[in-house]
Amino acid sequence: MIDVLVAGGGPAGLATAIHAALAGMEVVVVEPRPAPVDKACGEGLMPSGVAALRALGVREVSGHPLRGIRYLDGRHSADAPFRRGPGLGVRRTHLHAALAERAAEVGVKIVRGRVDEVRRHPDRVEAAGMRARWLVAADGLHSPLRRALGLEAPPGPAPRRYGLRRHFRIAPWTDFVEVHWAAGGEAYVTPVGGDLVGVAVLSSERRGYDEHLARFPDLLAHLDGPAVTPVRGAGPLRQRASARVAGRVLLAGDAAGYMDALTGEGVSLSLLSARALVGCLRAGRPEAYEAAWRRLSLRHRVLTGALLAARRHPLPARLIVPAAHRLPAVFTAAVNALA
Secondary structure, eight states: OOOEEEEOOSSHHHHHHHHHHHHTTEEEEEEEEOOOOOOOOOEEEEEHHHHHHHHHHHOOOOOEEOOEEEEEOOEEEEEEEEESOOOOOOHHHHHHHHHHHHHHHTTOOEEEEOOEEEESSOEEEEEEEEEEEEEEEOOOTOOOHHHHHHHEEOOOOOOOOOEEEEEEEEEOOOOOEEEEEETTEEEEEEEEETTTTEEEEEEEOOHHHHHTTTTTTHHTTTOOBOOSSEEEEOOOOOOOESSSEEEEEEOOOGOBBBOOSTTOOOOHHHHHHHHHHHHHHHTGGGHHHHHEEEEEHHHHHHHHHHHHHHSSSSHHHHHHHHHHOOOEEEEEEEEHHOO
């Protein structure tokens, strides 16, 4: 019987597996897709996420240093520099490859397959033809295991939001993550290399990628290089779990619940939560993971929730960037509370 079976080999699953292996546990990751796996995400790591990679022993990942967050609306702009070192813009495929390499180094076994059915017992779980002391469900935003285990919670009355992302072969014009605000949506610019920029759009309106970009003429003026990746989409973004722990099954990453990509710390939070999850297993207190997850995600949930609430009403939405421009200290403090 192995110690930890991880369903899902994305960043959250691999980070959980690496921490467990470093703690002396026998770990198997079950993932249906060949590495490296791409998906629609903003590809920006907060400074806390960069530190979390170092704690995993992940070697340097190719990318682009990020100095902070910038908000723009066509008339105003506001900069919030990171106070505790740079973040990192990194292609999702590069991040995944680096985590997979580190997992192999520490003895994590990765097998192709899918965890569909879970049999739970007082002293073990059985899934994918294996027996394990613990199962970690890290199977993504629309986690089938979260649903199968009865841990899916209603998303609430807020409008559903969706994300689209692609890359352009151009030299970055900034070392900030730029968030361009317009009526109905935002565009996120993340430099991820010396000649590559990722542009993601988030909105509750279902439109094509180019239609969304047309709302951001100042951004479009910069995009004079070719698009070099297909458009990838994700959503609806808000997903809720009623709990993160169900007996010997624990939820990690987006499967544990996701609010929105608006504030950009999803991957960083997943890496930090993976460490907390394994710490609870090592201590023999898996039930403590629920409180640990809530503590780690509290600032994200409060600040992102406040921005989303403002976003839903035209007048407050128009005031977000002007307020950040007029109150730079407050804006910088909020960004660094998340970073």
